[in-house]
Amino acid sequence: MKRFFALVFAPLALAALLGATAVPPAHAEESAASQNPFPEQQTFGSFDKSQLQRGFLVYQTVCASCHSLNALHYRDLAALGLDADQVAALAAHVTINDRAATPDDRFRNPFPNPAKAEAAFGGAIPPDLSTIANARPGGPRYIFALLTGYQQAPSGFTVVAGHYFNLAYPGNRIAMPPPLKDNQVSYADGTKASAAQEAADVSAFLDWAANPDLDARKQIGLRAVLFLVFLGGLAVATKRRTWTDI
Amino acid sequence: MSTETTNAAAATAGQSWLESRLPLCAALRTLLAQHPIPRDYSYGATLGALSAFTLLLLVLSGFVLALGYVPSEGRAFASIQETIRAVNYGWLIHLIHRTGTTALFALFYLRLFRQLRRGGYTAPGELAWFLLLAQFALLLVVGWIGFTLADGAVSYWSLNNALAGAAQLPGAFGALGAWFFGGAAANPGTLARMAIFHYALALAVIGVASLHFAARRAAAPALAPHAAVPFHPYGTTKTFVALVGFALIFAVLLFFHPHLDQSAENFIAATRLSVPVTVLPPWYVAPFAAIGATLPGAFGSVAIVIAAFAVLVALPWLDRKGVRGGLYGFVLGLLALDVIGLGIVGGTPPSAATTILGDLFTLWYFFHFLVLTPLLTGRPRALAPAKAA
Numbered sequence: 001m002k003r004f005f006a007l008v009f010a011p012l013a014l015a016a017l018l019g020a021t022a023v024p025p026a027h028a029e030e031s032a033a034s035q036n037p038f039p040e041q042q043t044f045g046s047f048d049k050s051q052l053q054r055g056f057l058v059y060q061t062v063c064a065s066c067h068s069l070n071a072l073h074y075r076d077l078a079a080l081g082l083d084a085d086q087v088a089a090l091a092a093h094v095t096i097n098d099r100a101a102t103p104d105d106r107f108r109n110p111f112p113n114p115a116k117a118e119a120a121f122g123g124a125i126p127p128d129l130s131t132i133a134n135a136r137p138g139g140p141r142y143i144f145a146l147l148t149g150y151q152q153a154p155s156g157f158t159v160v161a162g163h164y165f166n167l168a169y170p171g172n173r174i175a176m177p178p179p180l181k182d183n184q185v186s187y188a189d190g191t192k193a194s195a196a197q198e199a200a201d202v203s204a205f206l207d208w209a210a211n212p213d214l215d216a217r218k219q220i221g222l223r224a225v226l227f228l229v230f231l232g233g234l235a236v237a238t239k240r241r242t243w244t245d246i
Numbered sequence: 247m248s249t250e251t252t253n254a255a256a257a258t259a260g261q262s263w264l265e266s267r268l269p270l271c272a273a274l275r276t277l278l279a280q281h282p283i284p285r286d287y288s289y290g291a292t293l294g295a296l297s298a299f300t301l302l303l304l305v306l307s308g309f310v311l312a313l314g315y316v317p318s319e320g321r322a323f324a325s326i327q328e329t330i331r332a333v334n335y336g337w338l339i340h341l342i343h344r345t346g347t348t349a350l351f352a353l354f355y356l357r358l359f360r361q362l363r364r365g366g367y368t369a370p371g372e373l374a375w376f377l378l379l380a381q382f383a384l385l386l387v388v389g390w391i392g393f394t395l396a397d398g399a400v401s402y403w404s405l406n407n408a409l410a411g412a413a414q415l416p417g418a419f420g421a422l423g424a425w426f427f428g429g430a431a432a433n434p435g436t437l438a439r440m441a442i443f444h445y446a447l448a449l450a451v452i453g454v455a456s457l458h459f460a461a462r463r464a465a466a467p468a469l470a471p472h473a474a475v476p477f478h479p480y481g482t483t484k485t486f487v488a489l490v491g492f493a494l495i496f497a498v499l500l501f502f503h504p505h506l507d508q509s510a511e512n513f514i515a516a517t518r519l520s521v522p523v524t525v526l527p528p529w530y531v532a533p534f535a536a537i538g539a540t541l542p543g544a545f546g547s548v549a550i551v552i553a554a555f556a557v558l559v560a561l562p563w564l565d566r567k568g569v570r571g572g573l574y575g576f577v578l579g580l581l582a583l584d585v586i587g588l589g590i591v592g593g594t595p596p597s598a599a600t601t602i603l604g605d606l607f608t609l610w611y612f613f614h615f616l617v618l619t620p621l622l623t624g625r626p627r628a629l630a631p632a633k634a635a
Contacts, residue, residue, distance in 0.1 A: 221501020
């Protein structure tokens with residue numbers, strides 16, 4: 001019996017311990033850009049909703065003029081901690097086909113078709129951002145590095161016309177002009193809108209856009225794992241009990 | 247006496263109208279509950295049950311995914327995103343299907359290796375072995391088609407490469423390829439065609455799995471009464487332990503590493519205009535992709551992959567059924583490492599190093615089956631007591 005308890009509770013305690021240590025310490029918001037910009041990237045971490053709201057503001061103000069987010073509907077913003085009225089108000093600010101958008105509209109596509117986008121940017125179509133955080137190794141960290149990676153090109157490095165030097169971009173020549181600068185948006189929660197802060201927030205927002213199920217996934221996952229560990233203890237005990245009599 | 251008989255008859259009739267007409271419970275009793283298993287029933291023997299469970303999971307989740315899937319170029323990727331985002335627990339069903347695929351292939355690689363270790367392919371187990379191989383080959387096709395259905399950038403170009411390769415094949419292979427893909431180039435109907443093959447071949451897998459089950463049962467050696475225990479409760483409790491352990495690994499993969507099974511670039515919707523830097527196959531196809539890459543041309547690739555399967559099919563004759571020494575066990579361990587190596591080579595962007603390693607690993611693979619196996623299984627069995635596989 002003792003062994004049974006050890007069997008069941010040792011893994012439980014271990015799992016609980018893991019869970020306790022891996023929960024990110026609550027960070028003050030102002031340090032988001034520097035210290036722990038992506039709490040959702042930790043094993044048991046979840047999205048910081050206020051960060052996602054700030055990130056949406058950056059997307060809507062800056063990115064949305066060139067980048068689509070086709071897989072998302074405005075109603076999905078409810079997951080950022082906004083209520084129905086706030087979502088409806090946000091949607092109403094957007095004009096799609098000469099009418100105000102509703103929560104059930106998809107995010108406005110800045111270009112009616114890829115050909116228009118191609119024409120506008122000399123052949124470089126701004127990619128859709130719906131799954132970009134999953135499509136780039138490193139996810140939000142890569143996006144953050146890219147957004148903050150614009151630099152003066154080192155001497156001897158030729159940057160093609162219409163391109164910019166970027167440390168994080170493969171090949172270092174990127175067609176997207178530096179999109180973010182300090183105070184490009186003003187955050188309602190009083191967070192200082194440095195370029196790095198904006199980059200971190202919008203990277204987290206894009207991570208959410210690509211993985212809207214992340215929080216539910218980890219919550220269900222933790223419960224499933226704990227349940228299965230417990231059930232495993234019972235299963236092993238039952239099996240041992242059964243096999244003793246032969 | 248007569249009343250008793252009448253009562254008994256009434257009881258049988260009354261107790262189950264259905265059972266007297268369709269004796270399902272009786273079948274389950276003889277097939278599962280009372281089926282004799284050896285006293286040293288191992289966890290390895292539960293792999294088949296775990297595969298059946300995973301296959302069921304894949305069929306059920308696949309059914310739900312198929313309801314929302316739009317099999318047409320340019321829309322398929324978005325339709326999957328819609329299922330993930332707009333269907334209740336769509337993301338979970340999607341991830342069950344993807345993780346289930348990984349799990350099923352992991353189980354199959356383990357099962358194949360287990361049969362190699364036990365010599366389960368020797369008479370009278372050859373047919374069961376062939377059916378296991380057929381199941382595995384079918385699953386590779388079904389899995390790869392499912393990968394192309396994802397319609398990500400990598401999927402799309404993997405499909406296109408296969409189409410281009412099939413168009414180069416001569417004679418009957420070419421005709422088969424043209425029939426399978428419906429033409430030499432991707433057209434608006436290609437994905438719909440792939441979807442139908444995905445569903446149809448998945449059903450075929452279930453059929454072959456049933457045949458395999460029956461053949462494996464028939465090939466099992468008769469057990470002496472003192473050496474046997476009934477499957478229930480002895481097999482069931484052990485299988486349940488295995489199932490929970492399996493589910494635990496499954497849950498950790500699904501909930502905490504959901505994207506481990508595919509390259510990041512497959513999260514980009516497929517377009518005809520941009521080709522990903524490297525078009526890598528899913529991990530379960532990778533060992534065969536590495537073997538295929540050793541010979542030039544589409545025909546060379548197909549031929550050597552068929553040869554790789556052919557040596558497995560020929561195992562009952564390559565194995566000389568003598569005593570297996572410790573050296574043979576060591577060599578089997580090397581084979582496992584070799585296949586893992588092939589998987590890594592097949593899943594890495596091609597370079598000079600991967601080309602050489604791929605050639606070496608492929609060479610070792612054939613060397614193992616064609617030379618080492620006959621050599622190391624040939625010692626006469628006279629001194630050792632006969633041991634049923």
